[in-house]
Amino acid sequence: MRIPVHAGPREGYAVEIENGLLGGLAEIMRSVSPEGTRRVVLSSPRIWRLHGATVAAGLPSPDPILVPDGERAKQLTTVQRVYEALIRANADRTAQLVVVGGGVLGDLGGFAAATYLRGIAYVQVPTTLLAQVDSAIGGKVGVNHALGKNLIGAFHHPRLVVSDPLVLRTLSRREFRAGLYEVVKYAVIASRPLFDRLVEDLPQIVARQAAALLPVISECCRIKAEVVGADEREHGLRRILNFGHTAGHALEAVTKYRRFRHGEAVAYGMRVAAWLARARGALAPDAYDGLDELLTRLGPLPAVGDVSAAACLEAMRHDKKVLRGTLHFVLPVGIGRTAIVTDVTEPELATALRAIGLRL
Ligand SMILES: NC(=O)c1ccc[n+]([C@@H]2O[C@H](COP(=O)([O-])OP(=O)(O)OC[C@H]3O[C@@H](n4cnc5c(N)ncnc54)[C@H](O)[C@@H]3O)[C@@H](O)[C@H]2O)c1
Ligand SMILES: [Zn+2]
Numbered sequence: 001m002r003i004p005v006h007a008g009p010r011e012g013y014a015v016e017i018e019n020g021l022l023g024g025l026a027e028i029m030r031s032v033s034p035e036g037t038r039r040v041v042l043s044s045p046r047i048w049r050l051h052g053a054t055v056a057a058g059l060p061s062p063d064p065i066l067v068p069d070g071e072r073a074k075q076l077t078t079v080q081r082v083y084e085a086l087i088r089a090n091a092d093r094t095a096q097l098v099v100v101g102g103g104v105l106g107d108l109g110g111f112a113a114a115t116y117l118r119g120i121a122y123v124q125v126p127t128t129l130l131a132q133v134d135s136a137i138g139g140k141v142g143v144n145h146a147l148g149k150n151l152i153g154a155f156h157h158p159r160l161v162v163s164d165p166l167v168l169r170t171l172s173r174r175e176f177r178a179g180l181y182e183v184v185k186y187a188v189i190a191s192r193p194l195f196d197r198l199v200e201d202l203p204q205i206v207a208r209q210a211a212a213l214l215p216v217i218s219e220c221c222r223i224k225a226e227v228v229g230a231d232e233r234e235h236g237l238r239r240i241l242n243f244g245h246t247a248g249h250a251l252e253a254v255t256k257y258r259r260f261r262h263g264e265a266v267a268y269g270m271r272v273a274a275w276l277a278r279a280r281g282a283l284a285p286d287a288y289d290g291l292d293e294l295l296t297r298l299g300p301l302p303a304v305g306d307v308s309a310a311a312c313l314e315a316m317r318h319d320k321k322v323l324r325g326t327l328h329f330v331l332p333v334g335i336g337r338t339a340i341v342t343d344v345t346e347p348e349l350a351t352a353l354r355a356i357g358l359r360l
Contacts, residue, residue, distance in 0.1 A: 001214070003221050006229035007139060011157045015137060015221045019210045021164040022051060022125070025059040025098065029123060032159040033096055040091055042082060042109045043100040044069040047127055050170045055100055055125075062089070069104045071257060074144050076152065082112040096121045096159070102128035103135035107150075110141030114156030124158040128171060129179025130263060132163040133186065133220035138228040149257075163221070165213040176208065177299055178263030181244075184294060185266060186220045188274075189243045190227075192336035194219045199290070202297055240338050243330040244270035247353065250315035251307065259302050267295055268304060268356060270332075275352045276344060277331040287335050309353035309360060313346055 003015040016028055033039065041055065041064035048055075048066055055064075065085040067078050086095070099109035099122060106124050113122035126136035142153020168176060187195035197216065198205065204212035224241070231237040248269030252260055260268075274291050277283035316327065329344045354360070 001218050003218065003225050005137060005157075005161075005225040007157050011139075013157060013159055013161070015161040015163060015225065017132075017163045017165070017214065017218050017221060019164065019166050019214065021162050022167055023054045023058045025055060025125065025162060027058065028162055029059075029098075029160060032121070032123065038091060038095040039098055040065060040086060040089060040095055041098045041100060042067070042105065042112070044105060047101050047105075051100070051127065051167055059098065061098075064100075067105075067108075069101055069108075071104060071144070074104045074108055075146075076143055078108060079112050079115075079143060082109065083116055086112070086116055091116070091120070093117045093120055096123060098123045098125060100125040100127060101131070102126065103131040106131050106135050107141050107153075108143055110139075110156055110158065111143055111153060114141055114154040119156065121159045122156075124161045126161065126163055127167045129168055129176055129217075130182055132165070132168070132217055133179065134182050134224060136161045136163070137221060137224045161221075163217060165208075165210055165217055168213070169208055174261060177206075178261035180205070180298055181263035181267040181270070181295075183216060183220055184291075184298070185241075185243050185270060186223045188270065188291060188332050188335060189240045189330070189338045190223045190336055191219060194223075195290075195294075195335045199294060202294075206298075239328060239340055240330055242328070243332065243338060244268075244273055246316060246319065246327070246329055247272040247312065247349075249319065250312040251304065253315045253318075254307060254311045264301050267298070267301055271295065271356045272349075272352045273329065273331055275355050276329070276348060277333060279348070279352070280331070282331055282333045282339065284334070287332070290335060291332070304357045305359060307358050309350050309358040312353055312358060313349060316349070 001017045006012050039061045041061055043064050045066050067081050097113045099106055113120050124136040126132040139155045139157035141156050142150050145151040201212045227238055244266040248265040251265040251268055274288050278288040326342045329341050330338050331341055333339045
């Protein structure tokens with residue numbers, strides 16, 4: 001399955017999704033790398049241990065650059081190591097970086113590619129569900145700063161995204177489920193058929209059956225590609241992708257990024273948004289119940305009973321400054337449809353946070 005991403009007049013690229021693609025990278029990259037292109041693979045020790053042999057079998061290239069992944073490694077010192085390896089390998093401006101990893105490596109490798117020699121081409125080979133449905137598409141690359149997440153970055157689109165659902169089999173259950181919450185997000189903001197499919201096929205999806213996963217990942221990529229294509233620089237439409245993220249980010253921040261996987265915090269954030277929408281009469285009770293039930297079926301989330309709603313509000317207030325004084329809230333107004341509102345009051349939010357289980 002090939003999904004085109006239209007990102008500016010000269011920057012179109014494709015997302016290729018198929019079971020088994022990881023073992024045939026050179027073949028599939030032929031369209032984006034002329035004969036003789038120098039390729040440098042970037043991955044992490046863990047991912048390389050699990051999938052390196054498969055990658056190397058299909059993409060003959062020199063030893064990969066291996067750097068740690070995980071959120072703590074997503075910083076400039078790790079990017080430095082990538083620069084060093086590229087310089088030592090005499091990589092010139094025609095070299096291509098092939099990033100095999102989750103969202104952390106994708107963002108970090110994409111940033112290294114955006115800045116090394118003022119920009120070289122790169123290919124994303126996402127290996128987590130989150131990266132396949134979200135971070136590998138859209139060209140937002142970057143790293144964290146000690147004072148905040150994703151503060152250093154650029155827009156730099158990959159030449160190609162290659163997603164192989166089979167690589168997801170080695171993900172931990174928790175990591176995989178965290179990605180599924182982002183899948184639920186896409187369904188709620190833009191696709192009733194995807195939502196119905198999730199409800200119907202959840203056992204097979206959770207079991208990572210190839211036949212069940214492929215259409216789900218493809219639909220998410222189609223939605224992300226469409227949104228990104230319509231709003232490359234995140235001026236308007238792209239905001240709908242933030243559904244569940246306003247409260248989700250606040251929960252992550254007040255628990256110091258230690259308690260939740262990102263998707264798990266987004267699950268709570270979606271509950272907050274849905275609760276607000278229902279309370280305002282914008283979301284029908286049966287749609288609310290449908291979402292609630294799907295989230296519950298996805299399994300237990302880390303507890304929030306000890307998290308202070310006031311602290312979360314404070315964190316959101318901080319976010320609000322970033323958005324020029326207005327808090328933009330994405331509310332679901334049906335399964336597959338959203339509205340962006342700017343008039344959510346703090347008492348309303350406090351009530352919603354309490355309703356999903358936070359303490360005062
Ligand atoms: N650029 C964007 O538009 C965008 C969008 C969403 C999220 N992000 C970023 O993505 C990052 C999170 O990405 P993530 O959730 O993929 O985390 P991650 O890259 O840290 O990967 C999570 C863990 O899974 C392991 N892993 C990766 N692939 C594996 C596999 N196939 N089998 C077994 N283990 C594997 C990794 O080693 C790591 O320990 C965050 O930094 C976030 O800011 C970016
Ligand atoms: Zn997210």
